[in-house]
Amino acid sequence: xxxxxxxxxxxxxxxxxxxxxxxxxxxxxxxxxxxxxxxxxxxxxxxxxxxxxxxxxxxxxxxxxxxxxxxxxxxxxxxxxxxxxxxxxxxxxxxxxxxxxxxxxxxxxxxxxx
Amino acid sequence: xxxxxxxxxxxxxxxxxxxxxxxxxxxxxxxxxxxxxxxxxxxxxxxxxxxxxxxxxxxxxxxxxxxxxxxxxxxxxxxxxxxxxxxxxxxxxxxxxxxxxxxxxxxxxxxx
Numbered sequence: 001x002x003x004x005x006x007x008x009x010x011x012x013x014x015x016x017x018x019x020x021x022x023x024x025x026x027x028x029x030x031x032x033x034x035x036x037x038x039x040x041x042x043x044x045x046x047x048x049x050x051x052x053x054x055x056x057x058x059x060x061x062x063x064x065x066x067x068x069x070x071x072x073x074x075x076x077x078x079x080x081x082x083x084x085x086x087x088x089x090x091x092x093x094x095x096x097x098x099x100x101x102x103x104x105x106x107x108x109x110x111x112x113x114x
Numbered sequence: 115x116x117x118x119x120x121x122x123x124x125x126x127x128x129x130x131x132x133x134x135x136x137x138x139x140x141x142x143x144x145x146x147x148x149x150x151x152x153x154x155x156x157x158x159x160x161x162x163x164x165x166x167x168x169x170x171x172x173x174x175x176x177x178x179x180x181x182x183x184x185x186x187x188x189x190x191x192x193x194x195x196x197x198x199x200x201x202x203x204x205x206x207x208x209x210x211x212x213x214x215x216x217x218x219x220x221x222x223x224x225x226x
Contacts, residue, residue, distance in 0.1 A: 033213070043158060043202065045213040056213055091157050101146050101206050103214060105157040 002026045004106035006092050012112045013082055021077045021109045023092030032075045033093040033103060034067065036060070043091070049075065082113045116141040118205050120217035128225050133190040135220050137203030140184070146206035147179055149188045151199045152219065158202055162188065193224045 005024045013019050025032050034046040047057040066078045089110050093103040117140040127133045150158035164170045164177040176189040200219040
């Protein structure tokens with residue numbers, strides 16, 4: 001069964017450092033998303049990406065964040081200068097373009113900023 | 115502010131019973147509704163989607179949608195210990211793929 005895969009599963013970084021989280025969406029999907037979940041809190045939308053551009057972003061997704069689809073398979077989230085409050089689980093998701101909007105999530109990357 | 119509200123629980127049901135999970139949403143133009151299951155430390159796993167008023171059944175799961183009341187529910191029949199998890203209600207505000215707004219989730223405990 002096709003699935004969304006994310007790497008790494010766990011990333012520890014020092015405050016102020018840049019991190020790149022990687023995702024391989026389901027191959028025939030066209031919409032890609034990043035969500036995050038701070039420990040004990042709800043899943044929050046960060047950004048959606050379609051046709052090689054951002055289609056929507058939340059207020060969380062400020063200038064420190066960027067997304068890229070560098071090739072036909074990968075989808076990345078970059079945080080330029082990490083803060084302690086960026087510590088969270090980051091989930092990549094993808095959905096197809098068939099009139100439905102079922103989104104399938106990857107297993108997540110746990111980001112710890114120290 | 116588009117909100118999705120769920121009772122955080124825990125909701126405790128005995129094995130074999132029906133678990134009923136509820137969700138309300140504030141945005142009347144919401145069009146797509148989803149239930150995800152999330153085990154502790156894991157990612158959300160899609161269980162059900164529902165787009166029109168009424169019931170939708172898939173195995174032991176039934177989703178119910180009432181747009182007039184802005185209410186969506188999930189019934190789990192013959193609850194199993196493996197159903198113990200947090201169930202997330204998610205709402206999409208457009209008819210095509212777009213962002214999901216999640217509730218805080220209801221923790222379900224199925225007891226032996």
